[in-house]
Amino acid sequence: MNSAQCFVDQIATNDILQRVTKVCSECYGDLKVGDHIYYDMQNYRYLCHICYSELNERMNEECEVIDEEGGLFA
Numbered sequence: 001m002n003s004a005q006c007f008v009d010q011i012a013t014n015d016i017l018q019r020v021t022k023v024c025s026e027c028y029g030d031l032k033v034g035d036h037i038y039y040d041m042q043n044y045r046y047l048c049h050i051c052y053s054e055l056n057e058r059m060n061e062e063c064e065v066i067d068e069e070g071g072l073f074a
Contacts, residue, residue: 012031012036012037021046031046040052
């Protein structure tokens with residue numbers, strides 16, 4: 001799965017932060033206006049840049065394991 005299909009990259013605005021929690025859903029760190037935030041479309045949550053990077057890397061590693069095993073229908 002392409003991680004670009006799983007996340008929406010946005011800049012945090014007052015409008016966004018007023019409508020959602022103002023903390024990262026993974027580490028509970030503060031999200032501030034102007035921060036790069038990432039909406040996780042699979043789990044319906046906002047992530048900070050650090051948590052997004054870690055999750056994205058884990059997802060890519062899982063995809064590599066599938067590729068090494070011969071794909072979905074091998």
